[in-house]
Amino acid sequence: MDGARLTQTETTGRIGPNAILQTLAILDRYEGRVMRDLVMETAGVPVPPPDAGMWPEADCAAVHHALRLCLPERAEGLLRLSGLATGDYILRHRIPRAAQLMIRALPGFIGARILVAAITRHAWTFAGSGTFRVMGWHPLTFEVTANPLIRGEAADHPICHWHVAVFERLLSRLCWPRVIVRETACAATGAPACRFEVSPRG
Numbered sequence: 001m002d003g004a005r006l007t008q009t010e011t012t013g014r015i016g017p018n019a020i021l022q023t024l025a026i027l028d029r030y031e032g033r034v035m036r037d038l039v040m041e042t043a044g045v046p047v048p049p050p051d052a053g054m055w056p057e058a059d060c061a062a063v064h065h066a067l068r069l070c071l072p073e074r075a076e077g078l079l080r081l082s083g084l085a086t087g088d089y090i091l092r093h094r095i096p097r098a099a100q101l102m103i104r105a106l107p108g109f110i111g112a113r114i115l116v117a118a119i120t121r122h123a124w125t126f127a128g129s130g131t132f133r134v135m136g137w138h139p140l141t142f143e144v145t146a147n148p149l150i151r152g153e154a155a156d157h158p159i160c161h162w163h164v165a166v167f168e169r170l171l172s173r174l175c176w177p178r179v180i181v182r183e184t185a186c187a188a189t190g191a192p193a194c195r196f197e198v199s200p201r202g
Contacts, residue, residue, distance in 0.1 A: 014054035015128040019149065019162065020063050021048055022085040026078050027067075035070065042066035057128035057148035064149055064162065076161050083165025090166075091173055094122075103174045108200060112140060112175040119170070126166065140198040142167065147187055147194045158186035160194050167196060176200040 024047065027036035040047060043066035045059040068075040091100065095118070103111040116134060123132035130146040150159055160183050168181040180202045185191035 013057050013129050013148075015057045015060055015148065016086075016125045017048040017052040017055040017060075018086040018089055019060035019082075019126075020045075020055065021050070021052070022089065023063055023067065023079070023082040023162075026081045026085060030078065030081070031071070031074075039063065039066045039070050042070055054125070061149050061151060065153065068159070076159075079161040080165045083162040084169045086162070087166045087169025087173070090170065095174075100174060108175045112171065112198075112200075113137075115170060115174055116140070119167075126163070135195065140200075142196040142198075143193045144196075145187075145193040150186070150188045150194070153188040155186070155188040157189065158183035158194070159188050160186055160196075163194070164196060167198070171198065171200075178202040 024036055024040075027039060040063070043059070043062040045056075045062050048055050048059075064079060067078060071078065099118075103114055105111075106114070120132060120134060126132075127144050128148040130144050130148050133143045133145070135141040135143045144160075144163065147160060147163070149162065153159060164181045164183050168179060171179045171181070178201050180199045182197050182199070183194060184197045185193065185195040187194050
């Protein structure tokens with residue numbers, strides 16, 4: 001749902017540039033330009049222009065990986081803030097105001113079905129060459145197979161904090177104000193896919 005300027009066929013291996021742009025904005029705000037430049041130097045990728053279309057998923061993954069390397073104790077919180085900011089961007093620029101008002105007026109579970117249908121249609125903007133699926137509704141559970149942002153990573157705990165925050169921001173603003181999204185399985189830990197479980201009332 002981010003940076004959707006090209007067709008899905010044209011964007012194989014690409015995701016929305018906010019995976020980088022919002023991360024850099026968060027680094028500028030909380031860590032300063034020196035650390036931001038160190039992260040980008042470590043990542044070894046160019047900074048997308050503010051009006052960038054879909055961006056190579058490998059570049060986005062490199063920035064997130066570099067952030068975890070350079071700031072291991074703060075990476076989780078910074079990536080969460082980046083995900084929340086990306087959710088805010090989507091609400092400002094990608095979901096029409098009328099649609100937001102309509103979803104908010106519905107009971108949460110019904111609104112969530114409409115929102116999740118839209119997320120599914122635009123999943124290529126955040127899953128790239130991976131696959132997004134809704135696994136169930138009781139509880140609402142998402143799965144991203146071959147998640148490009150953590151491809152090749154190894155960890156002893158789930159690390160998809162950016163995705164968790166994006167999902168949580170959209171659902172909290174439009175469906176359930178107290179929602180909490182938890183990553184219950186992560187490919188970085190050896191799981192077959194990254195799985196996210198939604199708790200509407202926290």
